[in-house]
Amino acid sequence: MLINSNKESVTEHVKFISYTGKYPNLCRGDLTLEIDGEKVIFGNGYDIKMNKRKGVYPIFWHSGGYISANYEAYKGEWQIDVSEIPEEYRKYASEIDETFTTNVPYGCCGGCI
Template identity: 60%
Template sequence: MLINHNNNETNHVKFVSYTGKWPNLCRGDLILEIDGEIVAFGYGFKSKDKPKYYPFWSSGGGLNPNYEGAWQGEWIIDVNRLPEQFRKYAAEIDKVFNNNVPWGCCGGCI
């Protein structure tokens, strides 16, 4: 689910990898190829080889009020949290992220 969006650029973004998994599905590092450049987002450290940017996603899932399990939902991509130079590709980033990273809330943040 894309929020704060006003573009529809395509064919610039490719999925490379995502490291998030239970119990912290939301807290992985995302590697994308954007216009031929490898770009890393997440909570890791910056390095010379992989530029590092803060995460721009949050879970579209959650836990039910009785803590009896989690529901799955599309990732929420906040365009305002994307680095400015990548915002023109927001719709494509949303599609690539949601098509390649498992949806949901694993409950690990409780």
């Protein structure tokens, strides 16, 4: 689900390569995409001060799941915040959202409690 969408829709520019998140921290993986033929990595380990390599960016997704008051995990659709996608890729936000949600199981496995 897109948040802060600019409503632009462009297709066939984004290809899923891999995602490293898994239980118990599904939402904290590295996402590797191919965007316009260039390998682009988004990851939780991104350090804005230390990592200025081209093609490595911070995460733009958040789990739509939650933990109930009695500590039951409920999976929910990924929240893709367009304002957190690097500006040069925002025009592909709809395609990035579709690619991510199609290839990564819905979040909130309870590992973050």
